[in-house]
Amino acid sequence: ExxxxxxxxxxxxxxxxxxxxxxxxxxxxxxxxxxxxxxxxxxxxxxxxxxxxxxxxxxxxxxxxxxxxxxxxQACRVEGDTVNLTGTLRQQGDGESAYWTLTPDNPLACVRDANKQQPGWNQTMQLVLTPQEREGLNNLVGKKVSVGGDIFLALSASHHTPLLLDNIFRLTEIK
Known part of the structure; x- marks a missing residue:
């Protein structure tokens, strides 16, 4: 029921x-x-x-x-699933090599084919952002945010976390 x-x-x-x-x-x-x-x-x-x-x-x-x-x-997530997560937005590095991550309040417990051998594989997710999207994030760093996007698995050296969020359609502060 x-x-x-x-x-x-x-x-x-x-x-x-x-x-x-x-x-x-x-x-x-x-x-x-x-x-x-x-x-x-x-x-x-x-x-x-x-x-x-x-x-x-x-x-x-x-x-x-x-x-x-x-x-x-309790089904396991797969790459391409659209999710909405809340957590803290962080900036890693600076300049051209800077990237942004989300530390989710409730990390995804199961994502098929994710690199689970890496300690803390689900504790931080890199956000895949356009240069225009990056410009507006300085005022959100360190704050609680809501992020909507698609799960993406790390494929290259430019991916700094096993899980990423791509095709981001929402990134707003939670007040």
């Missing part, structure tokens, strides 16, 4: 070019009722986007047991 599950066609926004199976794409959403009665996507920082789509259901009649829903709510 504390979980709800929806599997259906997404409407209202453009289909993502990252999705290749357009014939049978469906949006899968797991919701959990909070103590204050508000239904929230699970995991808590999950955003509902076209990237949330999956190509099939779990049972032919569309029902799931509560234990199945609880397990789905």
């Amino acid at each position: 504390d979980y709800a599950y929806f599997l259906g066609k997404a409407t209202g926004d453009k289909t993502s070019f990252f999705i290749h199976d357009d014939a049978n794409n469906r949006l899968r959403v797991v919701l959990k009722k909070s103590p204050d009665g508000v239904w929230r996507p699970q995991p808590e920082n999950n955003l509902l986007t076209q990237q949330s789509k999956v190509s099939g259901g779990y049972y032919s009649d569309g029902t799931l047991r509560e234990t199945d829903l609880a397990q789905l709510a």
Whole structure:
């Protein structure tokens, strides 16, 4: 009774070019009722986007047991998942080599294919920013912020943390 599950066609926004199976794409959403009665996507920082789509259901009649829903709510993140995180914004280095990181209040517990051998692999996330986005961040350094973007796994020497946030669509101070 504390979980709800929806599997259906997404409407209202453009289909993502990252999705290749357009014939049978469906949006899968797991919701959990909070103590204050508000239904929230699970995991808590999950955003509902076209990237949330999956190509099939779990049972032919569309029902799931509560234990199945609880397990789905703990599903491991994958590269490309869109998330909203809160935490402290920090600047590392200066000049051209400077980069910005988020120390999340609630680090992601599971990200498939992340380098978990690195100590603290989920404690800091580098933000992938354009030069224009970098200019406006000085007044937010050291402050609590909300950041929305896509999970990205480190690929090169310019990536300083195992997890990065790319395609950032929100970066605002929490007051």
